[in-house]
Amino acid sequence: MKKKIIIRIAASLVGVTFLLFVVLCVHLYGIAKKRDAEKGNLTQLSRIDFKEPIDSVNALKINNFVGSMPEVKGTYFNIPAGLLVYGYAPGALKSQEVFDKVMNFTAHKYKAERYIVSPEQMNTGCPAGMDNSFSMGLANLLFKIFN
Secondary structure, X not given: XXXXXXHHHHHHHHHHHHHHHHHHHHHHHHHOOHHHHHHOOOOEEEEEEXXXXXXXXXXXXXXXXXXXXXXXXXXXXXXXXOEEEEEEOOOOOOHHHHHHHHHHHOOOOOOEEEOOOOHHHHHHOOHHHOOOOHHHHHHHHHHHHHO
């Protein structure tokens, strides 16, 4: 009887592990399609760091204002950290223009600055895509198989 229970537990663990591996493969393939890059469906992210606390009402107003710009694909305002992140197609906007519009949007002049990536950070690329990571190796293998 104990042997059957151990075999069932082992089979269940193998099955769950395989299922999770398949889900990981599908996820990696879905988020990192090379076809999107070839079609030009890229999104550039920019960030504005607010150096003073912003209440949720003003954060929502600023977030909606930036999100209503036709070129902006999406926005996120992290209120506790005072960060506004927005995405847009490369070349569609200039982050300085958006920053200037945000600074002129409200009557209160917030202490804020654009986040500018350093040259060292630009060379490291995406932290999720580290060359020697398991996820990156698996994603490359999936691209070779499906493309």
